[in-house]
Amino acid sequence: KVDIVTWHLYATQSERCPDLFSPAPASKEALFDPLVLDMNRWFASYVAREAGDLPVWNGESASSQCGGQSGISDTLLDALWLADWIGIMAEQGSSTLVRQTIVGGDYGLIDPDTLDPRPSLLAYVMYRRTVEGYRLETVADRSLVKAHGYCSAGMDGSVTTVLSNPSEDLLAVEIALAGTAVASARQWTVGADGDLSATRATIEGKTHRADGTLPDPPGTPVPVDRGKACARVAPNSLVFVVLEPSEAGSLCRADP
Numbered sequence: 001k002v003d004i005v006t007w008h009l010y011a012t013q014s015e016r017c018p019d020l021f022s023p024a025p026a027s028k029e030a031l032f033d034p035l036v037l038d039m040n041r042w043f044a045s046y047v048a049r050e051a052g053d054l055p056v057w058n059g060e061s062a063s064s065q066c067g068g069q070s071g072i073s074d075t076l077l078d079a080l081w082l083a084d085w086i087g088i089m090a091e092q093g094s095s096t097l098v099r100q101t102i103v104g105g106d107y108g109l110i111d112p113d114t115l116d117p118r119p120s121l122l123a124y125v126m127y128r129r130t131v132e133g134y135r136l137e138t139v140a141d142r143s144l145v146k147a148h149g150y151c152s153a154g155m156d157g158s159v160t161t162v163l164s165n166p167s168e169d170l171l172a173v174e175i176a177l178a179g180t181a182v183a184s185a186r187q188w189t190v191g192a193d194g195d196l197s198a199t200r201a202t203i204e205g206k207t208h209r210a211d212g213t214l215p216d217p218p219g220t221p222v223p224v225d226r227g228k229a230c231a232r233v234a235p236n237s238l239v240f241v242v243l244e245p246s247e248a249g250s251l252c253r254a255d256p
Helices: 034-051 076-091 119-130
Strands: 005-008 056-061 096-099 131-136 146-152 159-165 171-175 182-191 228-233 237-245
Touching (some): 076 182, 131 159, 159 228, 182 228
Parallel strands (some): 056 096
Antiparallel strands (some): 146 159
16 A cells, blocks of 8 residues: 655756766756756656655755755755745645755755754745645746745635745735735745855844744735735845735635
């Protein structure tokens, strides 16, 4: 009896790998290259299709294989890629994604020498705080921002949009909900003053405490105009926007 189908997929290959059998050596360009992403989407959709009705877990993954790539897998760039990767894997049928690894190599979520959280740990924490796991169909211009929508944590009817901006441009992103207006919204930014190569990041400008506790700020109000939220997405940053709809339908409610 098979309960779950698990599989592994790494986005790119690091320089540690003995043979670069992947067409995508680790780099910023490869992580967001549409051709590379289409290839990985195909792998994910193939596994989900072959699994039939069984749950599919991506049981091991990171931005680059063989211990990760220094200067990429341990930086803010990795956090921006990870947020997009989680959404892509969900779109293609993998309901769970397990990061390789907590501590170890360049792809660890915690620095093995200092035990400080790396930027991707902050991204995971913000996913846990704001996302329940139910993916919503999302329509966006991916050339500008990598956007994914989910039901919010608690299933209270609110919606979370995750926006990854791996560019030098300050973006004003308009967010609308199908079938209802946005009543109010708040956003949280994971960033490092625009430095993609930073190995430390903040949530709303706040860093972790000496005991390792991560910041949990209340977020920043997002302007709402004619039923649409207008989020401000800083250059090279990751933004989580929680939207309160005017009419909370049954889509994102625990007890419809």
